[in-house]
Amino acid sequence: MKKLVLALSLLVTAALQAADEKTVTYEGQITGVVCASCKAHITAALSQKLTDVVSVDVKPGKDADTQKLIVVAHNDTITKESATEALGTYAKNYQILSLDKKAE
Template sequence: MKKFLLALSLLVTATLNAADAPKAVTYEGQITGVVCASCKAHITAALSQKLTDVVSVDVKAGETPETQKLIVVAHNDSITKETATEALGTYAKNYQILSLAKK
């Protein structure tokens, strides 16, 4: 009986913790100025460190050679183009975020 109650307690605790976990939000947009792996690393580091609850940042080839696709996944539903640009800090002079929106 004790084992059953312990198992039930663990199950309830795990369920409550899962319900409290924030949902991941995916943002997609366009960015310019990314020409090499170091550029991608600068963007990834800046956004991951300065925006709260970022899970991942990815930069992929865009529709044109001048623009790249920016994908940010976070447990934060308030990221905007402006907050992402601010998070770039001094890198914002090299990379311009053209758009960023929730998917």
């Protein structure tokens, strides 16, 4: 019974700490995204290879050639360069033009 109470208290503590973590939103422009599979490739690559990513979204941009890239993370050190590196071999198909922290 003591082990169960200890385990539950550890879970509650971890959940509270996770809830206190501040998220950072990054917004930028990306090219080459023409279909749902492209979006899935980008989302998977950035989510798996960048630290503490909560979500990745690609939305239509101002014109047909560029799309809006939105990354939300518990990490305030993501850069255009680190995101491009995270794309790996996909970087030859998709070019991240910009990626900046969104003003709070």
